Amino acid sequence: xxxxxxxxxxxxxxxxxxxxxxxxxxxxxxxxxxxxxxxxxxxxxxxxxxxxxxxxxxxxxxxxxxxxxxxxxxxxxxxxxxxxxxxxxxxxxxxxxxxxxxxxxxxxxxxxxxxxxxxxxxxxxxxxxxxxxxxxxxxxxxxxxxxxxxxxxxxxxxxxxxxxxxxxxxxxxxxxxxxxxxxxxxxxxxxxxxxxxxxxxxxxxxxxxxxxxxxxxxxxxxxxxxxxxxxxxxxxxxxxxxxxxxxxxxxxxxxxxxxxxxxxxxxxxxxxxxxxxxxxxxxxxxxxxxxxxxxxxxxxxxxxxxxxxxxxxxxxxxxxxxxxxxxxxxxxxxxxxxxxxxxxxxxxxxxxxxxxxxxxxxxxxxxxxxxxxxxxx
Amino acid sequence: xxxxxxxxxxxxxxxxxxxxxxxxxxxxxxxxxxxxxxxxxxxxxxxxxxxxxxxxxxxxxxxxxxxxxxxxxxxxxxxxxxxxxxxxxxxxxxxxxxxxxxxxxxxxxxxxxxxxxxxxxxxxxxxxxxxx
Numbered sequence: 001x002x003x004x005x006x007x008x009x010x011x012x013x014x015x016x017x018x019x020x021x022x023x024x025x026x027x028x029x030x031x032x033x034x035x036x037x038x039x040x041x042x043x044x045x046x047x048x049x050x051x052x053x054x055x056x057x058x059x060x061x062x063x064x065x066x067x068x069x070x071x072x073x074x075x076x077x078x079x080x081x082x083x084x085x086x087x088x089x090x091x092x093x094x095x096x097x098x099x100x101x102x103x104x105x106x107x108x109x110x111x112x113x114x115x116x117x118x119x120x121x122x123x124x125x126x127x128x129x130x131x132x133x134x135x136x137x138x139x140x141x142x143x144x145x146x147x148x149x150x151x152x153x154x155x156x157x158x159x160x161x162x163x164x165x166x167x168x169x170x171x172x173x174x175x176x177x178x179x180x181x182x183x184x185x186x187x188x189x190x191x192x193x194x195x196x197x198x199x200x201x202x203x204x205x206x207x208x209x210x211x212x213x214x215x216x217x218x219x220x221x222x223x224x225x226x227x228x229x230x231x232x233x234x235x236x237x238x239x240x241x242x243x244x245x246x247x248x249x250x251x252x253x254x255x256x257x258x259x260x261x262x263x264x265x266x267x268x269x270x271x272x273x274x275x276x277x278x279x280x281x282x283x284x285x286x287x288x289x290x291x292x293x294x295x296x297x298x299x300x301x302x303x304x305x306x307x308x309x310x311x312x313x314x315x316x317x318x319x320x321x322x323x324x325x326x327x328x329x330x331x332x333x334x335x336x337x338x339x340x341x342x343x344x345x346x347x348x349x350x351x352x353x354x355x356x357x358x359x360x361x362x363x364x365x366x367x368x369x370x371x372x373x374x375x376x377x
Numbered sequence: 378x379x380x381x382x383x384x385x386x387x388x389x390x391x392x393x394x395x396x397x398x399x400x401x402x403x404x405x406x407x408x409x410x411x412x413x414x415x416x417x418x419x420x421x422x423x424x425x426x427x428x429x430x431x432x433x434x435x436x437x438x439x440x441x442x443x444x445x446x447x448x449x450x451x452x453x454x455x456x457x458x459x460x461x462x463x464x465x466x467x468x469x470x471x472x473x474x475x476x477x478x479x480x481x482x483x484x485x486x487x488x489x490x491x492x493x494x495x496x497x498x499x500x501x502x503x504x505x506x507x508x509x
Binding site: 009010012013014017062063064065066067068070071072079082083086087090091094095114115116117118119123124141143144145146147148149153156157160161163164167168171174175176178179180229234235238239240242243311312315316319320323324327330331334337338 | 380384385386387388390391392394395396398399400402403405406407409410411412413418419420421422423424428431432433436440443444446447450451454457458461462463464465466467470479480483486487490493494497501506507508
């Protein structure tokens with residue numbers, strides 16, 4: 001690593017970390033505003049013009065709030081949990097491209113990613129973001145509070161369950177782009193068309209799994225207010241609560257960028273590849289940001305559109321719905337690649353699988369429910 | 378394409394910055410925030426009721442079941458990743474499969490997924506996926 005590379009990396013890291021924090025703060029405001037408009041309210045409008053300074057006021061409040069560490073907690077783990085939650089969420093961002101990148105050797109120009117050319121790419125993201133469950137479990141366990149404990153149990157069961165369909169749905173993309181490296185996956189889509197066009201089912205499964213991994217509505221059972229108060233962070237306040245929150249929103253940004261990179265072609269728009277120079281770089285950066293923003297707004301609108309799942313429905317969706325669907329989809333991709341069939345064949349295959357799943361789900365819900373006390377088959 | 382630890386240096390650097398940020402945030406909050414400790418404030422929060430017993434009680438065995446299922450499927454998944462990367466590589470890139478190996482690998486993967494499918498059907502019939 002030369003001094004120049006070191007400096008570039010350092011500047012990128014500083015910019016990314018501060019941009020992520022600013023983005024998180026303003027996304028919270030955006031979410032509150034969207035929530036307000038959906039519910040026919042105005043939302044925060046007191047601090048600054050149209051409430052635009054609200055995030056800054058919130059940040060200061062978090063800092064100056066009393067630091068409460070209750071008597072009954074396991075102090076070390078109680079402090080460790082928010083640190084783990086925020087660090088894993090931030091660390092997963094390391095290999096995710098947030099602007100134009102290239103796969104040329106040696107790399108041409110500045111790469112919009114903290115660690116360029118990491119070949120395990122997407123696997124690194126999964127590895128690190130599955131560590132986030134430790135933040136939840138430690139927080140729930142150490143707080144020694146029944147709400148926290150139940151929330152942590154639910155959260156860990158949910159997060160590990162949805163990890164399986166998440167990983168399976170990406171396999172199809174890895175198979176066609178022949179790499180785990182996210183820059184290469186984007187480059188492949190630039191050449192052969194966006195993955196969402198060929199693998200809409202993988203996109204759908206990935207999106208659902210990501211919603212569950214982020215603990216967002218309709219999958220926010222770990223912190224279902226009506227049942228568990230705050231879930232695993234019931235006992236947290238002030239800065240430690242803010243760190244959980246920051247982790248959650250960073251996770252949302254990271255996964256939205258992942259959706260963009262894996263399925264929506266990253267920085268690519270038809271015709272944009274021809275634009276070179278600084279204008280091209282800026283345009284590609286803007287396109288990435290717009291796609292990211294679109295994903296996030298979609299996340300937020302879903303929150304106010306679909307009611308919360310019941311826990312058994314949540315588990316059934318992962319294990320009985322998404323896992324077999326993802327496996328069958330993987331098989332379909334394998335068959336298409338092995339016999340070198342045209343790739344658009346994947347589209348009707350996806351639709352067929354979705355229709356089959358919907359049909360069997362409809363039949364299952366029409367059948368009389370088995371008694372809850374029925375023994376094992 | 379060969380492994381080069383230098384590509385991972387930025388990640389280590391980033392990790393240092395993140396840990397520094399997390400620790401300094403905790404310390405800053407500890408130093409700045411006021412502390413007025415009262416007995417009631419330091420009690421576990423249970424919607425205003427006095428808590429009965431400890432929170433660390435036995436919990437339902439089905440959570441263990443989910444953990445075991447996760448282990449089984451996640452390990453299977455990890456085996457699939459290296460295969461997915463090299464299976465259909467262009468032959469001019471590193472680690473590409475030899476042309477003659479391709480059908481063998483394909484059918485081996487079908488068998489592998491088949492055993493996974495058998496395990497899945499077995500678990501389903503046993504009622505593992507039913508949340509009671």
